[in-house]
Amino acid sequence: MARLGVNIDHIATLRQARGGTDPDPLAAAVLVELAGADGLVVHLREDRRHIQDRDLTLLREIVRTKLDLEMAADDAMVKIALTVKPDLVTLVPEKRQELTTEGGLDVAGLKERIQTTVAMLHDAGIPVSLFIEPDLNQIKAAHKIAADFVELHTGRYANATKSKEADAEFEAITQAAKLAYKLGMGVNAGHGLNYRNVARLTHIPEIVEYNIGHSIIARAVLVGLDQAVKEMKALLS
Template identity: 80%
Template sequence: MARLGVNIDHVATLRQARGGTDPDPLTAAILVELAGADGLVVHLREDRRHIQDRDLTMLREIVRTKLDLEMAADDAMAKIALSIKPDLVTLVPERRQELTTEGGLDVANHRDRIQKIVDLLRDGGIPTSLFVEPSLDQIKAAHKIGAAYVELHTGRYSNAKRSKEEDEEFEAITQAAKLAYKLGLGVNAGHGLTYKNVKRLAKLPEIVEFNIGHSIIARSVMVGLVQAVREMKELVA
């Protein structure tokens, strides 16, 4: 049975749009857990466009399931992570001008830099997940540097316009998940997943967790956050 991690970044995005205090990501976190989610995901960006440092500190105090901190692979972020002690750090690529994370880490070609952060976090008692494309080379590289998990980037699968394209991306995710599992890595998946396209991936036994944000928060505008989380939880489980 796969777990569901709910990304609440866009609750903070809405708050920051007016520069006020509502809606509160902390209240959202409580509702998400009450709805049965298995964890919370937040991305602390360099430009602090949504989640703020105070949010992260307070979330660490109230989250009772699992707190997954997405962050860039750099020393400044690693220092914050070592102070906060999330249950998992997911290293992601980050560009200031992007609307959302646009692709996976190139672990194979930036091994030394990523290795440094993985080692630093592991020595501090924090396991790491690497957000990567469903590429066999990237899976092998993630294994070599000692990551505990990979999170397979499902963006191309989610954005496929034709069934053939979706089938090709599904096959790439399938093979990447199988290799990661064989190498002893935990396998998560996320990016762009919706209530419709997650069903197919939920059948892959190697994927232990789906991390989903935008579609759940968008659905919650219509039906409420608790109901939106429960609907997605049923699909992935």
């Protein structure tokens, strides 16, 4: 069964909306793990719009499954990662004005900069995943700079409004996953996945982990965090 990483950024978003202490991402992390999630995902953004440095430090102390830190490939974030030592760093593109990550990292176009970041993290014993489009050239570029994993951006698949579009995106994800696996990289997937569209992707055996946040937290508002995680786990089985 594929693993489930639950992104808890939106717990922190709700907290930051009022500037208080509730809801607490740490409490959410405990509940998510107890519900059977295989890991926690947090994105420490430059503008700190949701997850804060203190959250990350404390999460490192309590997470018992896997802590995946999403971050931009810049020196300030690398310093934080080297201090906190998450179980995985996922490098993502980042724009201040975006509501959420809008696309994959251009590894082929930013090869030198990303390769330097990957090497620094590897020197500290931290494995690295690259959040990229399901594009074969990007897969090859990720392999050349020694990425341990790729996380395939599933946004276009999730947002497709016509079956023909969804089929084309599904095929692109399938071929990208096959190539990444063939080249020796682990394959994760995420972005825009929900309780309606994720099941089809489970037919791609090369994908070993799905990182899902918004749909789980949205579902949790109605049924509780424990139930929301368990329902998603069932879809991945």
